[in-house]
Amino acid sequence: MPKNGTSKEPMAVTSSLNSIHISPRTPRTPRLNMGVGEEEDVELELLNEEDRVHSARHFHDSEDDASILEMEDMSKRPISPKDKRNMVLLCVLYLLQGIPLGLALGSVPFLLKEHLSYSQLGTFALSSYPYSLKLLWSPIVDSLFFKSFGRRKSWIVPMQIIVGSLMLYISLNVQRLMDDPAHNVVELTTVFTMLVTFSATQDIAVDGWALTLLSQDCLSYASTCQTIGLNTGFFASFTVFLAFNSEAFAAKWGVPHITLAGYLRFWSVICFVITIWLVIFKKEDKEPASESDMSIKAVYKTIWTICQLKHIQLLIVVHLFAKVGFAANDAATGLKLVEKGLKREDLALVVLIDFPFQIMGGWLAAKWSRGDRPLRPWIWAFWPRLGFALIATLIVYWFPRPPISMAFFVLLIVHTVLSSFASTVQFVGISAFHTRVSDPLIGGTYMTLLNTFTNMGGTWPKWFVLKGIDLFSVATCKVPDAAVDVKECISDHGKALCKDINGVCITETDGYYIISAISIGFGIIFLVAFILPTARKLQRLPTSVWRVKMS
Template identity: 60%
Template sequence: MDPVLGDGLSVSSTSFQNSALSPRTPRFSPRTPRSAVYTKFVAGLDGLGEEDELALLDEDDRRQYAEGLEVDDGFGTINRNKPVSSEDKRAMVLLCVLYLIQGVPPSSFIGSMPFILQKHLSYSQLATFALSGYPYSLKLAAIQWSPVVDSVFFSSFGRRKSWIIPMQIINGTLMLYISLNIQRLMDDPSHHVTHLTNVFTALVFFSATQDIAVDGWVLTLLSPENLSYASTCQTIGLNTGYFTSYTVFLALNSEAISEKWGVPRLTLAAYLRFWCFVSYSVSVWLLFKKERKEPISDSGLSVKEVYKQIWTVCKMRHIQSLAIMFVFGKIGFAANDAATSLKMVEKGLLREDLAVAVLINFPFQIIAGWLVGTWSRGEYPLRPWLLTFWPRIGFAFTAMLIVYWFPTPVSAGFFVFLVVHTVLTSFTSTIQFVGSSAFFTRISDPLIGGTYMTLLNTFSNIGTMWPKWFVLKSVDMFTVATCQIVDDSTYFGEVATECVSQTGKKLCAELEGQCLVIRDGYYLVSTFCMIFGVLFLIFYTAPTARRLQSLPATSWRVKL
């Protein structure tokens, strides 16, 4: 989900290979821990147990075993053409379900809630509500919670289940609470923005905690040759959560669709109660899921030791370069992600039409996730992320032009064009997400698996979330609009100095006036983001991505 190369900076497969170590030179390739099945198989051949095997190894060999590394002679030691085992297929289904459950709360806040609140709140107030998504981005950097999740658990219950099950129960309870109080809060949301933000912040925080545990489980739940599919499962699960929380809910919540098709209208309270039930049900299902033992891991490290190890990782120069690249690399399309859909609705696009566009787009995202998961199984999983960066900025520019020349009413031909544009934009976003996630899975050190994965995902999530508040605030800040009174089709005069905030718009409506937008801050903010994104891509993101892609696995490992 991040940089790509532009004109004159394209990187072919040959240049990637040249930038890496020579294929004839033995080197360590990024590998993850052996599966339990593989360990038993090797132990069975030698007639030795796992402890006996380890006793025969010196300290360096034990460290190499712990890291899950193996010497690569250039031809690859993992058979990536091996069919996916039934055990891995079951693990993939479990991962999809878990990512679906944890994807619903942030998807509700990102997807449907801004459109529900848009009629009642200004962009500045929407920016305040957007803060509720920050715990998902700052789950390690700000909250410093990941090492605790990685180190504190009940071994008899399961290292990952010790956190996943309680988090799901808490989330379900929070959704039940919101469902019982949402009508009161939504009757006058402008006076309950802070409370809404606090409640959704708590919901997203516990989802982020579950995400930490699931990310750590991924490293041992799947076999090494199929680890790249973890990002595919994450894409399918999170996109399905987004699909249900956005498309399905907005469509079934629409009064127009309810009247047209004669179906009961789905309220926000009923929707949240449904996911409360699902969270409880999946928690019961996990009680019967036996967790694979992790013989070599960070489970023996104390919380303090894990903090020391992650601080050591943060001091690595290439980790710092990766953080800068991900945190600032997405500014090029930040305005498009945060404000374009809201602007289209403001221009006259019905929420139901937008939901239909997302509905059509959903299967394409799933297909893209699976294809890129296969594509990312090679030596360069970051390549898809790189190659798709320019198209994504290009689609952001096209979206700004769509908003500028938005037709009223929306014709059938324009709607088809809008659907195609939505599909292509989401396709590039999915490719970047899967590619970067596969790269993170590949370089993470299993000694602090969940924490390491969380750290890398935090950089990516921050890059997605932190510009949102500034974009929405800046749209209002740079917008100039006045209220004009028209009497018998004749201009009467200006009665308000601004028509940007909800207070100004409400006053103008009471005076039967119209808001005249003299300068829309959306275009200014979008232009700035794209210019910055292109420059940052050319001068930092592209060369840094090429350099990081070629580093050996040992450079990403924790030094004990």
């Protein structure tokens, strides 16, 4: 075991997993028993919120109880061979999403860190926004398709071909782009934004496909398949790749040295192979006409109708600000550890230890989310995550000069495992809640609506965090035998000027600690004042009030 710095990296992994939230499938929950008359109108009907809640509680509480008992009975049935095969397929499809996400949100920013300022990294972070904005085009994915080819395959197949082609393009141009990243920030951001956009489109189709790909009694395992596939792909492209990309790691452990170009070409080929298999060997079952005949206009109208529900509006506010408390930790802690001297070749060991705990956390959270309090694990995990964010800030502050001691090495591993576990519990917990309340009538769009705001809650603070670090930082350039120091050594221009005159940048005030304090402070106040009472209120609502009425 090396005495060099060991990766606290999964904190950065955790950041991306929480800012990019892939929606699980929606179970087929009991529909409202509609009578005749106005309730059979083909248009979407939005009842007064209080009347709707009162009516739902009066007439449908018994149906919700019966539904819970039915789901518990289903959970005891053995999983069929067909469902097992389809679960593997879901894991593979989410794996293909995790690969480009791990590159765009993980390894590439780390490779660029020594060449770019935090503000420039904030610009590159914009490439993650498509996952937070996919609601804008999810109705198109849900409504347009070739019936003969398959509703979901009509999108999954071309999206994976495009993603594979983009990775091949990047592999052929990566040397040019990475040799002078300061002058190629716009091109790098553009190409990775496209990569994430097409991966997000594939995600919408996969979410909708799982409505028929998995049987009713196995839909509760959707978030577990999601966690396994996404985490595996993300870790492979982030920490594992960073380790094997290190020449020191390859020489020390006798493993092949993997370049970014070679890694991209490998996954490009894998993407093409899986896509060909889907086309030739996987037949998509037809979906009921009631779920596939909605026009694009009808789906957008449904989204607008859902957004007018008061409890949906409360949930949106919760999602938009829930992750601010961890924003500084998620966006910048990993980068700061690298800046402090953490070596990439030490990341692999931490990932190997942490990964099983990620999977176990997802499994436990799925079990804890059953019953009448589905948000319980998500609520419980808030306090540990805020505490681990504070500890992470202290670890950065007290990070010793390499080589680090064994005690500090163990501290990093324990902190990484526990913080990742808490993050995964929240990730799967909120997924399970969305799965429970979402209406399957419009396929993946209802889930995409909810997760759009979950994603935005983890995405929008990143730019402000990275910009804020530079804004609050004070650094000067110390030049030997010079009477006056260069005033500014924060921007890329200032660092380059300092280097040209043989100076050394000395940080007097690190904006990371100020931003971290603001982030954690806001997180605690918002949690106590708004999230806790609102979450408890939302999970007490019957499932029926989350539905939109259609004939």
